[in-house]
Amino acid sequence: xxxxxxxxxxxxxxxxxxxxxxxxxxxxxxxxxxxxxxxxxxxxxxxxxxxxxxxxxxxxxxxxxxxxxxxxxxxxxxxxxxxxxxxxxxxxxxxxxxxxxxxxxxxxxxxxxxxxxxxxxxxxxxxxxxxxxxxxxxxxxxxxxxxxxxxxxxxxxxxxxxxxxxxxxxxxxxxxxx
Numbered sequence: 561x562x563x564x565x566x567x568x569x570x571x572x573x574x575x576x577x578x579x580x581x582x583x584x585x586x587x588x589x590x591x592x593x594x595x596x597x598x599x600x601x602x603x604x605x606x607x608x609x610x611x612x613x614x615x616x617x618x619x620x621x622x623x624x625x626x627x628x629x630x631x632x633x634x635x636x637x638x639x640x641x642x643x644x645x646x647x648x649x650x651x652x653x654x655x656x657x658x659x660x661x662x663x664x665x666x667x668x669x670x671x672x673x674x675x676x677x678x679x680x681x682x683x684x685x686x687x688x689x690x691x692x693x694x695x696x697x698x699x700x701x702x703x704x705x706x707x708x709x710x711x712x713x714x715x716x717x718x719x720x721x722x723x724x725x726x727x728x729x730x731x732x733x734x735x736x737x738x
Contacts, residue, residue, distance in 0.1 A: 583627040583681065586703040589638075592621035593687075604670040605638065605700045613669065615646070616695040623688045627704075630683035634705045635659065637675045640666045644696030650679065653687040663697050672700060678707065 581587045589612040590600045597619035603611035612621065635658075637648065646663040658679040666673050681704070690702070 581625045583625050583704040584706045586701050588701050589699040593624045594622040596620050605672045611698050611700040613698040615692045620691045625688055626685045627681045627683050632707045633679050635677050635679045636703045638700040639663050639697050640672050641697040642669050646697035647694040649691040649693045651689045654682045
């Protein structure tokens with residue numbers, strides 16, 4: 561007799577492409593690790609392959625990613641929509657809400673446009689959730705391009721030394737504020 565699966569997460573391991581995606585980089589929309597309510601279909605976009613479609617309100621896809629470094633990223637979505645403007649909400653398991661993006665009407669389910677926004681990502685492995693706040697669009701890929709690194713803490717220590725002082729006479733009690 562089988563034990564109950566209650567309390568266990570169940571993953572679809574039939575999708576061999578559903579691995580940990582590296583950021584910066586491009587993630588094909590169909591390479592989700594988990595999803596709710598969406599389907600894949602052939603795409604006419606450049607490069608061919610599949611896109612994710614049949615996206616209704618509150619459908620979602622989860623992507624397991626590893627951000628090789630934290631910082632500000634340009635995030636590009638490749639989308640198509642016949643007659644309804646959709647809206648994407650992107651969240652991270654490490655830092656919560658990342659972006660909310662309004663999508664254009666492109667005039668066809670295979671008329672593709674790229675939409676851009678900026679997001680702050682923390683370094684490390686995390687789950688990104690792409691949620692259709694408003695459905696009615698197809699998505700082919702999302703791509704992260706690093707714009708700026710997370711700045712390293714600045715070393716606040718420094719030294720300052722006066723050598724030859726001009727003009728003369730020079731007051732030895734002069735104070736420099738930095």
